Amino acid sequence: xxxxxxxxxxxxxxxxxxxxxxxxxxxxxxxxxxxxxxxxxxxxxxxxxxxxxxxxxxxxxxxxxxxxxxxxxxxxxxxxxxxxxxxxxxxxxxxxxxxxxxxxxxxxxxxxxxxxxxxxxxxxxxxxxxxxxxxxxxxxxxxxxxxxxxxxxxxxxxxxxxxxxxxxxxxxxxxxxxxxxxxxxxxxxxxxxxxxxxxxxxxxxxxxxxxxxxxxxxxxxxxxxxxxxxxxxxxxxxxxxxxxxxxxxxxxxxxxxxxxxxxxxxxxxxxxxxxxxxxxxxxxxxxxxxxxxxxxxxxxxxxxxxxxxxxxxxxxxxxxxxxxxxxxxxxxxxxxxxxxxxxxxxxxxxxxxxxxxxxxxxxxxxxxxxxxxxxxxxxxxxxxxxxxxxxxxxxxxxxxxxxxxxxxxxxxxxxxxxxxxxxxxxxxxxxxxxxxxxxxxxxxxxxxxxxxxxxxxxxxxxxxxxxxxxxxxxxxxxxxxxxxxxxxxxxxxxxxxxxxxxxxxxxxxxxxxxxxxxxxxxxxxxxxxxxxxxxxxxxxxxxxxxxxxxxxxxxxxxxxxxxxxxxxxxxxxxxxxxxxxxxxxxxxxxxxxxxxxxxxxxxxxxxxxxxxxxxxxxxxxxxxxxxxxxxxxxxxxxxxxxxxxxxxxxxxxxxxxxxxxxxxxxxxxxxxxxxxxxxxxxxxxxxxxxxxxxxxxxxxxxxxxxxx
Ligand SMILES: Nc1nc2c(c(=O)[nH]1)N[C@H]1C(S)=C(S)[C@@H](COP(=O)(O)OP(=O)(O)OC[C@H]3O[C@@H](n4cnc5c(=O)[nH]c(N)nc54)[C@H](O)[C@@H]3O)O[C@H]1N2
Ligand SMILES: Nc1nc2c(c(=O)[nH]1)N[C@H]1C(S)=C(S)[C@@H](COP(=O)(O)OP(=O)(O)OC[C@H]3O[C@@H](n4cnc5c(=O)[nH]c(N)nc54)[C@H](O)[C@@H]3O)O[C@H]1N2
Ligand code: SF4
Ligand SMILES: [Mo]
Numbered sequence: 001x002x003x004x005x006x007x008x009x010x011x012x013x014x015x016x017x018x019x020x021x022x023x024x025x026x027x028x029x030x031x032x033x034x035x036x037x038x039x040x041x042x043x044x045x046x047x048x049x050x051x052x053x054x055x056x057x058x059x060x061x062x063x064x065x066x067x068x069x070x071x072x073x074x075x076x077x078x079x080x081x082x083x084x085x086x087x088x089x090x091x092x093x094x095x096x097x098x099x100x101x102x103x104x105x106x107x108x109x110x111x112x113x114x115x116x117x118x119x120x121x122x123x124x125x126x127x128x129x130x131x132x133x134x135x136x137x138x139x140x141x142x143x144x145x146x147x148x149x150x151x152x153x154x155x156x157x158x159x160x161x162x163x164x165x166x167x168x169x170x171x172x173x174x175x176x177x178x179x180x181x182x183x184x185x186x187x188x189x190x191x192x193x194x195x196x197x198x199x200x201x202x203x204x205x206x207x208x209x210x211x212x213x214x215x216x217x218x219x220x221x222x223x224x225x226x227x228x229x230x231x232x233x234x235x236x237x238x239x240x241x242x243x244x245x246x247x248x249x250x251x252x253x254x255x256x257x258x259x260x261x262x263x264x265x266x267x268x269x270x271x272x273x274x275x276x277x278x279x280x281x282x283x284x285x286x287x288x289x290x291x292x293x294x295x296x297x298x299x300x301x302x303x304x305x306x307x308x309x310x311x312x313x314x315x316x317x318x319x320x321x322x323x324x325x326x327x328x329x330x331x332x333x334x335x336x337x338x339x340x341x342x343x344x345x346x347x348x349x350x351x352x353x354x355x356x357x358x359x360x361x362x363x364x365x366x367x368x369x370x371x372x373x374x375x376x377x378x379x380x381x382x383x384x385x386x387x388x389x390x391x392x393x394x395x396x397x398x399x400x401x402x403x404x405x406x407x408x409x410x411x412x413x414x415x416x417x418x419x420x421x422x423x424x425x426x427x428x429x430x431x432x433x434x435x436x437x438x439x440x441x442x443x444x445x446x447x448x449x450x451x452x453x454x455x456x457x458x459x460x461x462x463x464x465x466x467x468x469x470x471x472x473x474x475x476x477x478x479x480x481x482x483x484x485x486x487x488x489x490x491x492x493x494x495x496x497x498x499x500x501x502x503x504x505x506x507x508x509x510x511x512x513x514x515x516x517x518x519x520x521x522x523x524x525x526x527x528x529x530x531x532x533x534x535x536x537x538x539x540x541x542x543x544x545x546x547x548x549x550x551x552x553x554x555x556x557x558x559x560x561x562x563x564x565x566x567x568x569x570x571x572x573x574x575x576x577x578x579x580x581x582x583x584x585x586x587x588x589x590x591x592x593x594x595x596x597x598x599x600x601x602x603x604x605x606x607x608x609x610x611x612x613x614x615x616x617x618x619x620x621x622x623x624x625x626x627x628x629x630x631x632x633x634x635x636x637x638x639x640x641x642x643x644x645x646x647x648x649x650x651x652x653x654x655x656x657x658x659x660x661x662x663x664x665x666x667x668x669x670x671x672x673x674x675x676x677x678x679x680x681x682x683x684x685x686x687x688x689x690x691x692x693x694x695x696x697x698x699x700x701x702x703x704x705x706x707x708x
Pocket of ligand 2: 182184209227
């Protein structure tokens with residue numbers, strides 16, 4: 001048995017550093033590498049092996065033989081399959097125009113080389129404006145349509161003027177860490193959790209804000225449970241206390257905040273008791289939270305998906321940033337650090353003809369399509385099924401399980417079925433694959449060579465084992481399709497070119513290949529840069545917003561006709577907004593909190609992991625369960641006005657009365673039987689979205705749970 005030391009893990013996009021046992025050219029197990037900051041291993045116990053060598057892995061290109069939806073395919077050679085793919089896409093372009101072609105990249109596209117060259121998870125890295133752009137299509141899209149962009153782009157850009165990736169929680173120096181709508185414990189990669197653990201060891205206080213008692217709440221010093229989707233109201237309540245009690249940093253407010261007076265007026269439209277009661281808290285809770293934030297100078301903040309899926313999700317995140325701003329904790333030691341936007345000279349921009357049509361979703365979510373420079377995929381079914389704003393006929397789907405991930409799953413399935421040409425690149429057969437014309441097998445990250453950017457360091461990703469069957473690295477599959485469409489040069493054709501072009505320098509690529517990792521020089525940190533200059537491109541003092549100030553009242557949002565202030569709106573499907581509906585569907589439905597054994601829809605075919613959690617669960621409060629005659633482990637229907645789906649009840653005190661939490665990821669015939677029917681997104685609604693981001697409200701709906 002050979003042990004390969006300190007290689008980049010290839011199971012999920014976390015890219016932790018691990019030691020790998022290999023025997024006869026096959027991977028046996030992975031372990032956290034010694035002294036590695038990223039080394040906590042979530043999938044120890046031989047699961048990596050099962051994941052790599054599962055009999056469900058796609059090993060050869062497949063071409064559909066049966067009817068769409070039947071799942072009948074024959075094996076093909078790469079050449080035959082790729083020729084067929086190019087021919088299929090060109091036929092669509094010639095018949096309907098280039099805009100009828102769309103690409104979509106999901107969680108399986110997060111390998112660094114793939115993201116860098118597909119350029120869609122980060123609008124700054126626009127190596128290419130989209131896979132079909134050279135043909136004239138504006139319709140590149142990705143899972144940023146339903147994840148991450150609210151936190152990473154819309155809220156921070158309209159408030160601070162920076163991308164979320166340039167607003168960094170200074171966990172290492174904080175005395176108080178607020179974990180709001182995220183759970184670093186179950187997250188892959190777990191590096192934030194490690195930083196929190198270290199901070200706790202040196203005495204830092206942890207406060208968690210969630211909709212139920214999660215692992216991070218259990219380890220926190222304080223936690224607050226909010227009604228799902230109401231964090232905006234809680235944040236506004238906190239702001240009211242901060243303003244009423246004059247807890248804010250007067251100097252910062254006077255000099256650097258736009259819209260303070262309007263905010264004061266807005267938070268006073270309700271009493272503290274009213275703000276608290278919206279969030280199902282007491283006024284005293286809000287006072288405690290506000291004063292504890294104000295008291296500790298070095299208070300930092302982690303936020304994520306718990307805040308993205310309500311009707312005013314972007315505004316809620318803006319309200320939370322405003323708390324940190326008013327308390328003078330921006331760009332301060334132990335607070336939220338701000339980084340100037342770096343020049344993106346690493347990846348060369350590729351120019352190509354401007355598409356005539358606007359990406360789909362522009363009419364409904366113009367800020368989304370403009371700021372991300374991608375289509376809003378939530379409007380994909382409307383384009384396919386109703387030709388609105390124009391028909392989409394062909395889709396290249398890279399590493400996404402659309403039917404299990406998007407709300408109103410059956411509508412997305414119908415849209416996939418109606419396409420004239422669908423190509424899926426994946427490691428496994430998915431529910432989407434049933435409707436594919438061609439399926440192309442992708443390798444895992446243990447089977448490829450690439451590079452990973454980890455903060456200040458660049459690391460080489462080594463090939464640990466040979467690819468299974470004929471599986472290939474995504475970016476080269478993409479290159480080979482592009483080549484047949486006439487623009488192969490937009491993508492690297494081989495490993496050497498990938499690393500050289502990805503790093504933007506031949507010297508750096510050579511150094512990486514010699515040394516395995518390269519530390520990039522980082523400038524010494526300067527605090528309060530808004531006072532002296534250092535975050536704006538023009539070098540002037542202030543924030544990189546249109547006004548140069550921290551915009552509580554966002555001029556950018558107002559330009560789009562949205563409210564400039566971080567106003568709260570009640571979830572449109574809630575006991576308050578829809579009391580009649582709530583008579584039949586009285587419980588608040590929240591879906592998709594991460595569990596450790598799955599990665600969204602992935603790994604639900606891996607027996608070792610299924611043993612840890614065999615069934616798709618609905619977490620329900622003890623009294624709510626008792627009222628319905630439900631006991632722990634019972635099979636239950638979870639019903640919304642849209643559909644009903646079978647789950648297994650987990651009865652727990654940790655779930656507040658009236659709330660439930662539903663596992664997402666199930667719903668593919670190729671998963672274990674108990675999960676195969678359990679598609680949480682059959683219960684969700686693609687027409688109920690955050691009005692700014694277009695993100696579906698998948699965490700604040702109404703449902704009923706019934707014993708089967
Ligand atoms: N109801 C509800 N819905 C949700 C969520 C929720 O919380 N609740 N969460 C949302 C979130 S945050 C997200 S990000 C989306 C996730 O949406 P998806 O992007 O669909 O995520 P996954 O289900 O992980 O599917 C990834 C697919 O990529 C494949 N894959 C993995 N690695 C590779 C690779 O290297 N190459 C290729 N080509 N394929 C690969 C996997 O086999 C899998 O089929 O779902 C969203 N949907
Ligand atoms: N193991 C594993 N790791 C993953 C993934 C996975 O599927 N499995 N998914 C990856 C993906 S796609 C992403 S986007 C990241 C996401 O990373 P996180 O956002 O950290 O994901 P979660 O662990 O679900 O944490 C969200 C928390 O918000 C809480 N929450 C839900 N609704 C509300 C609300 O209305 N208000 C508040 N305050 N809290 C609420 C949930 O209960 C949960 O504890 O994780 C990534 N890492
Ligand atoms: S988080 Fe992902 S990359 Fe990191 S060790 Fe776990 S499986 Fe590997
Ligand atoms: Mo996500």
